[in-house]
Amino acid sequence: MSGIRQEFEGDVFTEESIEVREPKPYHVVLYNDDYTTMEFVVFVLESIFHHARPRAEQIMLDVHQRGKGIAGTYTRDIAETKALQTRNLAQEHNYPLRCVAEPA
Known part of the structure; x- marks a missing residue:
């Protein structure tokens, strides 16, 4: 995807392509x-990641049986925010749930 940046240089109007x-x-x-x-893991998946109950239970089983599960895939800022919300909620409920955002 590319965009066009328009500038005035003195009396001349120019357009410069930029890569997006x-x-x-x-x-x-x-x-x-x-x-x-x-x-609690199902609760987190429903409340923070907005998964329906059956999908939340499937992800929870991945976490339980495989050692980890992907709660969702987002842009970096959103992923880090959701990971932080999850850690904060776990801490409020005295659980040591580990949640991280990592490149896909």
């Missing part, structure tokens, strides 16, 4: 631990 790139995707990854309940 799509932002790189980031995964928000939840990691398994021995203390965070499965129900």
